[in-house]
Every structure is written in C-alpha cells, then in structure tokens.
Amino acid sequence: MSTSDQQAAQPRLAVPELLIGIGLLACAGAVAWQTLSIPVSPLYSKVGPTVFPYITMVGMTILSLLLIVAALRGGWQPEEEKETPTDWKAMGIVAVGLVANLVLIQPLGFTAASVVMFVLICHGFGSRHPLRDVLLGLILALAAYFGFARALGVNIGAGFIENQLNTVVDSIIRMLRG
C-alpha cells in the first residue's frame, strides 16, 4: 500500500474492480444522504443519532477511494478467478428462478412458487430432468413448509396446496385424537 512504489508498478486498469469501487462510493453517497436527513433534536446534544452514521460515512468513503486506487493499479482479483470464465447463462437462469419465486409467492403460495424456483435453479445448474425436479421440489417444499410452519410455528404464505393439505392434516390429527 506504499505510494513510493507507484511508478514501478505497471498501471493497468481493472474494470470490474473499478466498478465495485465506484459502486461502494455511491453507497457512501447514499449513506451521506441518509445521514444528513436524520433529524437531530437540538435538545439532545450529547451523542445524537448521527454520530455513528457520520463515522460510517467517512469510513465508507475512504475505503471506496482506496479500492478505486487499487483498481487503477491493476485490481486484486485472484488469478484463479480471472482464468475461470463466468457462466452468465447459468447465473441468469438462477436469477429468473428467484424472481419467479418473488412474483409467485403471494398469488400461488409458498409451495407452488418454490417448485417453480427449484426447477429453474436445477435447470440453471445443468439438470435436464424437469419432471424429476418438479417431484423433488414438491417433496422438499412440503417438507420445509410443514417443518417450519407447523413444527416451528413460522407463518409462511399459504396457497391452494398448503390449505388443502392443512385441512387434511388437521382432520387426521382430529381423527387420531378420536
């Protein structure tokens, strides 16, 4: 990190690292904007709600500038990462799966949305057995739903599938209790 070596280093700009640095600088800007919009009561002068946000803002700014400097001086990516090409298509399909889950979870309920996401992510990772994945996803989603919703008492969005099954489970429990 010493500046005296600067002239010796071959400066080659690392674009991805530079974008990260700029993105973090933008975050620091957002932190500054949000910090300045915290209302401070004049009655409360000792340590108000803005002291730590200011510290964070200054720290973020300095660090993002240091990262930008590092990016201008060649970046810091590990060699092994640089040599591996990123599989954008696989990542894209995974992202589509996540968005599908986000969009479907309220109208269709957790299980149905999870099955769609499960199949898409499997496809992104290269699985070519959609029917088997549907089945696996369904089993897993139901296990997760009943494990968390019924055993842990976590309220997860119930849709058509869950409501039907809940009725069935409740009636079985009632039957067992006689």
Place this chain on the structure above:
Amino acid sequence: METLGHLAHGFSVAFTPVNLMWCLLGTTLGTAIGVLPGLGPALTIALLLPITYQVAPEASFILFAGIYYGAMYGGSTTSILLNTPGESATIVTALEGNRMARSGRGGAALATSAIGSFVAGTLGTLGVAFLAPVVVKFALSFGPAEYFSLMVLAFITVSAVLGSSSVRGLTSLFVGFVIGMIGVDLQTGQPRFTFGMSQLLDGVDVIVVAVGLFAVGETFYMASRRYAGKDEIVPLKGSLYMTAAEWARSWKAWLRGALLGFPIGALPAGGAEIPTFLSYAIEKKLSKHKEEFGTVGAIEGVAGPEAANNASAAGVLVPMLTLGLPTSATAAIMLSAFQSYGINPGPMLFMTQANLVWGLIASLFIANIILVILNLPLIGLWVRLLKIPAPQLYAGILVFATVGTYGISQSPIDLVILYLLGGAGFLMRRFDFPTAPVIIGMILWPLAETQFRRAMTISNGDWSVFYKHPLSLTLLTLAFIGLIGPHIYAFIERRRTRGPEHVPGDA
C-alpha cells in the same frame, strides 16, 4: 474448585432426556451441513433462529452449539474426500487429508481428524469452563468505555488483521455497519437509513443478511463457475483403525494443535484460519516424515490443523459468552439468538443465567462424544451425502432460504433484500471480500454505539474517557497497531528487499 461444582450442575441440566435429544439433533444436523458444501453453521443457525420463539433458551443453545461443533467435524470429511473445504477452517485439512485419501489412506485421515477433533474439542471445552470464570471476574471491572474500546479492537482484528486484505475486510465491516444501523435508533426514536420505507423501520433481520450472503450468494457463485472443473469424490479406502505408528504420529499433533487453537480462538480476534495454518507449519517442521507432506499426505498435517480448528472453535465461545463479543459469523448469529431471548451475554450472564451457561458448556462435552461416534462408525452415511448432485442441492438450499426469510414477516420486500444481498454475496465471493465481518459488523455496531453513548453520558460528553482509562487506552492502542502495524511491516520488508514489483491483492 468452584468451576467443577458449576460443571456438575451443568451436566444435570444437559443430561435431561429433552436436552440430550436437542444435542443429538444439533450434532447430527451440524455434521450434515458441515459435510455438504455450500452450507455452514452460520447459515444453518440463522435459518433456525425462529426456534427461539418456541423453546427454552437452554434447548436452543444446546441445539446451536451442537450444530456449531458438528459442522467442524463434518467439514473435515468433505475436505479429505472431496478436496473442497466444507468450511473455511478446514482448508488446511484438505492439503494433506485429500492427498492421504488419494493414496488410499482416507480411513486413517478421517480417523485422525475425528479423534483429534474430539481430543481438542474436549480440551477446548475444558478451557472454556476454566477460563470463562476468570475472564468474567476481569470483565466485571469493565465500564462502557472499556467495552467500546474492546469492540473497536475486535472490529479491527476480525476485518483488518485476519484475511488477505485489510481494505477489503474493513469494507465488508462497514457494509455491516450500514446494515446494522438501518431502522429506528433505540435511544432517540429516529429512523435511520430507511430511505423512507416503513418496511425498514424494524431494521434488516440478521437471518436475511446471513441467508442472502451465505446461501443465495453461494448459489450464484457456484452457478457462475460451472466451467471451473469439478473435484471428484475420492472413494473411502483404508481401515478406519489407525495403526500404532499412526497413533504415535497423531497424538502429539493433536495436543499441539489444541494448545495453539484454543488461546488464539479465545482472543478477541477469533478465527480458525490462523491457528490451523500455524499448526500445519509447525507439524511440517517437526515431522520425521517430511517427504510425505505434499506428496502422499502426512497424517500430522491432518491431525494438527484439525485439532487447532476445533480448539479454536471452542475458544471463540469465551469472548462470546463472557464479554458478549462475537468474533465469527456463527458467534454473531448466536449473539442475536441471545438478544431474541432478551438475554445480554456478558459477565452477568454467568450469574443470572447459570443454568443456561453451564448447561451449554456441559452439553459441549456430550456433543463431542456424540460427534466422534457419529463421525467414525457412521462415516459411510455422511459420504453418501456428498453424492447429492449440485443442482438439487443448491435449489434445495434456496427453498429453505425462502422459508427462513419469508417466514419472518411474509413480506416480499424481505425477499427483494435477500436477493440483492445474494448478488452482493456473489460479488464478495468473486472478488475476495470476506463475508463474516458483515455479520459481525451489523450485530456489534449497534452494541458499540450503545456503549459509546453510555460512556459519553457518564463522562458528561467528555471524549477523554476513552484514552484516560488505562485499559481502554491499551485496547485502542492495540487496535491501532493492528490496523497500521502490518502495513508498516510490509513497507519495511519491501524497502529492505528492494522488491518494488506490484503484487496484485495488496490493497
């Protein structure tokens, strides 16, 4: 021997059938997630945090501690058989362990790592039992200024001193600070960093952050690297019984590893990487079989680092329980579990929650015994877990990630934040930013702020409290040395060797 009395009491808590069941469940689950690449104890405990609304604190901490210890055992299995470290702390184990497996001695490697983990885990837990009360006595004299300075020291050590780059480590830490401050400031009632969104008033749940960074981020990362080539599972060969020669070569390495791991873990710096690497270097130096290192695999190179790893995992519990100072992502999430019960870890914990603390420590001894049984005779079961294909594994992880996140408040906003953090987690993984400081930062920053305000209120707004108290000054000085020292050292080294070439990755 006050501690022995407490321990006896702790065993009476831990030996109830219900708590034994939680311990068994935790260790089994922990081993499984340790074995599975892509799942870690921090993520698992985060997903299980809702359990804190359902069961007594003793039960959930026995469960979490079982997961924590179990993941250390399971992680080494993956390192040895797959050469993909299941946990960052088991990177070193992969070095020699995988070579041993390739040369047909996988059984011995698994045995020395499981028994070594048991020996070191038990020694480390004894260390917790005997060291914690000492630290508690010391910590009772801490005022808010000392606590604040101690947290500053921990911030520096977990982000800037450990890891490959202090700038990137600190960046992660500050991102954690920002996330930690989102929501209503508890002291003044002012909303902060909410961008005017009412959904953010309650802050961002640690579950969302942990799941986003560790589960979603990891899934993106693995999806992006399908060209990277896969590691093959080495079929388990060789007897699980170690020969007399292998015992002779292992036991000293276990003890040395444990002696190295526990103190480093117990320092307010934490981290299992340093003691495992140190142990590896020492074993390599002391070994009479140097030619086996890096070729067919040396058993000392598995035994030492594995022991160091488990002892340091135990050590991390000392600052967590006695000072409320988490130094790993898992410890930070356990701290948020304490908060969820309204319990503040710290010196008072040992007085007000003696059942909980000593029951937890006693359960760690039991967990170690269960784990060595789970991981030796039942090893075949865990090897089968390694065969779960990646597509279904990661898709399944995300189903559970959705449950954990959506279950918090059924708000799609949480899912949006989860996926954004997942994207950030991918970039962090890809560009070598450590993720643990984010979690530690978000949990600890608000606590540091509270202590800071307390100190300033007591001193009537006089900043000098932080450097007039000798202990506080010492801690801050150490933090400053931690931040600046390595750079000065590197600068002097470079001056001396006159090697002005630019090293990528020194930012």
